Amino acid sequence: MSEKHIRKPRSDGEQSRERLLGAAMQLFAAQGFNATSTREIALAAGANVAAIAYYFGDKAGLYRAALTDFMPPPEKNIAHFDQPGFTLREALHGYYTQLLAPMMEGDAAQLRLRMWLREVLEPTGIWQNEIDNGIRPEFDALAAVLARHLEVPVDDEVRRLVHAVAALGAHLMISQDIVAAVTPQLLSAPDALQDWIPRLVDYAEAIVTAERTTRQKGAA
Structure with missing residues (x-):
């Protein structure tokens, strides 16, 4: 096997951080932020409480990391669907590909979804931050893409259209248990x-x- 295909083993620090994140996701998803203690998380992760402070600062920092560490920056998501040469179909395919990507991570995706639903019901401020700094830029970018293909300015009907297009994928994300x-x-x-993506398009x-x-x- 060539050297470039050999994966370097994770350091003890990386393994400890990942164990804490995994335990935190399980507990936050089941109990919520307020009902989960750092002692519970450390015990479940086989670590000491001081490790949480070392890697994440405090419980709030660990909670934020568990919710957002996996999320690409909005500009990376936008690059999947907003390219000058894209046809409408290519843009929509890129949009749904990045939208559904987090769901393709198995059990971890389900835990994160439960955490996000809890965050909506029991807000700590992270959800509002995600709306302002993640969802809104991606919404505006998709509005610009659709307006460009319709050859119209971005108006409220284009914005309504973005909500409708996004809802097709959001139903799969939020209501996967119903599906x-x-x-x-x-x-x-x-x-x-993967089979859903071309149909959503x-x-x-x-x-x-x-x-x-x-x-x-x-117009007529």
Whole structure:
């Protein structure tokens, strides 16, 4: 095996940090931020409480890391769908690819989803920060992409269109347990989520086409 294919073993520090993150995700997802103590997390991770302060500062820092460490910066997500040469279909494919990517991480994705739902119900401020610094820039970027393909300015109807396009993927993210219960065959295959992406693109293209038709009728 060539040297470039040999993965370097993680340091003890990296392993300790990952164990703390894994234990924190389990407990925060099950109990929420307020009901979870640093002592519980350290015990579950096989570490001491001082390690939390060393790697994360405090419980709030560990909670923030458990929620956001996996999330790419918004500009990286935007680059998946906002490229000058992209067709509408390519842009939509890139959008759904980055949107559903966190769901393809197995059990960790489910834990993070439960944590985010708890954060919405029991806010600590992280959710509002994510809206302002993550969701809003991606929303505005998709609005600009759709407006460009419709050859119109970004107006409230374009913004309404963005919400509709995003909702197709958000339903899978937020209501995956409902999808699995009602139509388990649509999520049971190993590449099930990958199979959803081109179909979501089809549906989104149809919504954009409907918007274009509505505008043309209005202009006529």
